[in-house]
Amino acid sequence: MSATRPPSSHAKAIHSLLTNGQRRNSQARTIGIASAIWAGSIFLSRIMGLVREQIIGRTLGASREADLYFASFTLPDFLNYLLAAGALSIVFIPIFLQHLERGDEAGGWDALSVIANFILVIGLVAIALLMAFARPLTSLVAPGFSRPDEIDALVRLMRIILPAQIFLIVGGLLSAALQAKDRHFLPAMAPLVYSAGIIAGGLAGARHPGMGADGFAWGVLAGSALGPFALPLYGCLRARMRWRPILSLHDADLRRYLWLSLPIMIGFSIVVVDEWIVKNQASYLPAGALSYLQYGRTLMKVPIGVFGMAAGVAAYPTISRMVAAGDVVEAYAVLCRSVRLMLALTFAAQVCLTLAGFEASYLVWGLFASRFSIADAEATGTILAFLCLGLSGWAAQTLISRGFYALGRTWLPTAVGTLVAIMTAPLYVALRHQGGAIGLAIASSIAILLYIFILGWMQHRRFEKEAAAIGATLDAAPSMMEAAARLAVAAGIAIGIGLRLRLYLLHALPGMGPGEILLRAGILCAAGLSIYLAVAGLFGVSELGILKRLLARRLGFQPPD
Numbered sequence: 001m002s003a004t005r006p007p008s009s010h011a012k013a014i015h016s017l018l019t020n021g022q023r024r025n026s027q028a029r030t031i032g033i034a035s036a037i038w039a040g041s042i043f044l045s046r047i048m049g050l051v052r053e054q055i056i057g058r059t060l061g062a063s064r065e066a067d068l069y070f071a072s073f074t075l076p077d078f079l080n081y082l083l084a085a086g087a088l089s090i091v092f093i094p095i096f097l098q099h100l101e102r103g104d105e106a107g108g109w110d111a112l113s114v115i116a117n118f119i120l121v122i123g124l125v126a127i128a129l130l131m132a133f134a135r136p137l138t139s140l141v142a143p144g145f146s147r148p149d150e151i152d153a154l155v156r157l158m159r160i161i162l163p164a165q166i167f168l169i170v171g172g173l174l175s176a177a178l179q180a181k182d183r184h185f186l187p188a189m190a191p192l193v194y195s196a197g198i199i200a201g202g203l204a205g206a207r208h209p210g211m212g213a214d215g216f217a218w219g220v221l222a223g224s225a226l227g228p229f230a231l232p233l234y235g236c237l238r239a240r241m242r243w244r245p246i247l248s249l250h251d252a253d254l255r256r257y258l259w260l261s262l263p264i265m266i267g268f269s270i271v272v273v274d275e276w277i278v279k280n281q282a283s284y285l286p287a288g289a290l291s292y293l294q295y296g297r298t299l300m301k302v303p304i305g306v307f308g309m310a311a312g313v314a315a316y317p318t319i320s321r322m323v324a325a326g327d328v329v330e331a332y333a334v335l336c337r338s339v340r341l342m343l344a345l346t347f348a349a350q351v352c353l354t355l356a357g358f359e360a361s362y363l364v365w366g367l368f369a370s371r372f373s374i375a376d377a378e379a380t381g382t383i384l385a386f387l388c389l390g391l392s393g394w395a396a397q398t399l400i401s402r403g404f405y406a407l408g409r410t411w412l413p414t415a416v417g418t419l420v421a422i423m424t425a426p427l428y429v430a431l432r433h434q435g436g437a438i439g440l441a442i443a444s445s446i447a448i449l450l451y452i453f454i455l456g457w458m459q460h461r462r463f464e465k466e467a468a469a470i471g472a473t474l475d476a477a478p479s480m481m482e483a484a485a486r487l488a489v490a491a492g493i494a495i496g497i498g499l500r501l502r503l504y505l506l507h508a509l510p511g512m513g514p515g516e517i518l519l520r521a522g523i524l525c526a527a528g529l530s531i532y533l534a535v536a537g538l539f540g541v542s543e544l545g546i547l548k549r550l551l552a553r554r555l556g557f558q559p560p561d
Helices: 011-058 063-070 074-082 084-102 105-132 135-143 148-161 164-180 186-206 213-238 252-266 270-280 289-324 328-355 356-367 374-406 411-469 480-508 513-539 544-554
Strands: none
Touching: 011 164, 011 186, 011 213, 011 289, 011 356, 063 148, 063 213, 063 270, 063 289, 074 105, 074 135, 074 148, 074 164, 074 270, 084 148, 084 164, 084 252, 084 289, 084 374, 105 135, 105 164, 105 252, 135 148, 135 270, 135 289, 148 213, 164 186, 164 213, 186 213, 186 411, 213 544, 252 356, 289 328, 289 356, 289 374, 289 411, 289 513, 328 356, 328 374, 328 480, 328 513, 328 544, 356 374, 356 411, 374 411, 411 513, 480 513, 513 544
8 A cells, every 4th residue: 555645736736726716716606696685685675765765755745844854864874873883794794703713603692792782772872862852953963944843843753763773783783693604685685674664654654644754754663673673683593693691891892893883983984974964954955955865865876785885795704704814915806896897887877867867756756746846856867967976986985995894994994084074064065055956966976086086095005005014916906996087987978978869859759758758768878878888898998898798697698607
């Protein structure tokens, strides 16, 4: 019996290549499956969101009651932000993953227990205080609303919506635990149930005269309990969660969570405060202006969610694992490729929303409705076009910020975002005076683009430093900025030509029936996208070929590699 011979260096190299290839294929499959789940969920969530907003628009219209309903979310959103609910998955997933990679799943559930219990105690106390002081706080939330009946309605709505935040915040932590275990289905379904709750509340309110916005507010409370909280709780229980009644400020996981969350809690990044500033300043404008801004933002959020959030949520666990394994170069390359693909899609969405914003607004809120007029649709469509100037920035920040969080650098994105918020706050006021709601839309776009330019540059520097520490470089990674510039020019050319075509179509197809609106919107989108794709192709944007191959595979026209 002969002794086993040690493998040659050539055999080792082949084995290493095969192992790395298998690992990358596994990572790609994981991201692909998660992306598909989240993209489908977020797409359905945005569709349901449009249905929800459609019911709001048809029930409340572009009225002062609608303005009050939208403004009532500012204080609850502030609490949500203060408890870092938006960063729960970003901060908690690496903590939970460390326990899983050590084979200590029980320790992971203990970490969830101590953090969730801390959030529950602080959250319930904060909700009680905010409900008690809701009336004096209205002067900060919406100082332009001064009539007693307006203040009474705003206070009532805020007090209904505030308790929903505890379900959203704790539910976010439960969802993060499931995502860390690569169980994405129930967390992805939670927003759908949340939207369904609001829709049900709105429909119930529409049947009871005088209830109006209150029905939607009660729907928010019910939807948050049934969706974002109950669904991930069920998933965690099926995963044998142990939620123990423990609370210790000396716990290492709680301290790490607080340290990583602290910059998000105390820093008021432009990503969050943009909407607060817009609502605050819009309260000074005539009735309906805040509603136009909110309806326009609703349409803009569809591509942000489908392309930006889906990619960010799906890619983050994999990028975090790569960073934890020391493979920062590949992590940055994955991040860059994800951003470039996402930008190719979001600029295409900007072309369509800019050219057919009026048609989209009227189809969603105005068709067969009496409280949302053609003039309202025109105002919403115009504001949407200016909001979409920052669409690529809003989508990109969901991915780029996660690159910092994967490195454990939560302070820098928040510090940059807070600085941008301070710098641009006077711009919102000035442009509101000069251009009303359109001025606020322009200010919002300028602020997010400034933020993402600074953050993207700093992220490259950060990853470059991490790569240098292990003797590597980022030279082979694709450039985000180059792709963004080419795609932006292609979108600008397509929009310019498309607007000329729009003037012709308004004369050729002036009707406001469903068929004429859909035909006009279809022609504008098809023409705009054709020009955008042709120009981007001439500029050598490689992501178009990738998207074409992915689409061909989905349709069964091309076999997998």
